[in-house]
Amino acid sequence: MIILDHPYVSEFLKDTAAELQIPVLKNEMAAGLKTEKGLRLLEEAGFIELIKEKDECLLYSNSENSIGWISENLGFTGLPEKIELFKNKIKFRELLERIYPEFYFQGVEFEKLDEIRVEEIEKPFIIKPAVGFFSLGVHKVSTNKEWDSVLKSIKAEVEEIRELYPVQVLDVGKFIIEGNIEGEEFAVDAYFNNQGKPVVLNIFKHIFSSENDVSDRVYFTSKTVIETHREAVEDLLKEIGKLVELRNFPLHIELRIGEDRRIQPIELNPMRFAGWCTTDIAYFAYGINTYRYFLEQLEPDWKKIFAGKEGKSFCLVLLNRPADLNLKEVKAFDYEKLLSDFEKPMELRTVDHEKYGFFGYMFTETRDNGWSEIERILKSDLKKYITFKG
Structure with a gap:
């Protein structure tokens, strides 16, 4: 069963739901989607009743915007408690204390950020909304001197992003301060099957333009990335599965892996895979x-899948705007120029930048010896693609 919700449903997801004829909750978003085959829409009462009738319900939501509806209507499934445990980063850290007892974190109200004695906190540290999304409001603080500018930035961002997402998705009323997790950053799409076994479907490596960069500009996946890290990721998910009984549960987890191979979760997003489809x-x-794969409980045959994938990376490029760019001054974004700067763009998806705060994203296939195109976009402020008003 699927809940399709704002802000975005890809053509691929929509067509998959129509092709499989999976029951879809009839809400505002789903009712407005057009497909050749037609979605199998169920009214709220029928959707809830069908879940009650099923002993094992496979429920996927593309968006955390649906968390409120799930909390209000599906309390009998036990899902709201599990969602809250993972979505609230403070509760997630409290859960993980049993695995990582030495990890430092504290919660603080937005209104009390001015009272923080930053000199008493070990650095570097990360500060971010306790309930967050898309690296919005995330900052790294390496020195005491940086705190004033970071605090100023947080306050400006809160004013700007407060209206973008519901509080279940992005709540800037409370922040978490936590120790900086060393190592390379990865993001994983996975699910727990009906036996409680974790099944990894993809692993992305998140790369940055600098040491203090916390943006989401580039992620990539490859044969090497998945082969190198899949077993370690599965072991971590098994540990989390021991702490919380998870079955028929899709998730997107972000983590870091250090040079000593130690793996440390950053956050776990429930009920969905990587955001914005x-x-x-x-x-x-x-x-x-x-x-x-989730809805039919399938597992990848990696040996077969990787045939012919040597020497290639598949990149997700997020067209997020630089901090100094006022989106209200943007007249147009030249997507054709952007595509021409890549050897093999696979798909471009544009969004309303004034409404959502970024310009869209694209998938590329990049050869190992053509990595310079990724280095360029990683460091770009995107202004070469932007026409300004006036």
């Missing part, structure tokens, strides 16, 4: 339809 890159890269 960016999980679709698994299909473009490997032929893995992550929605179908």
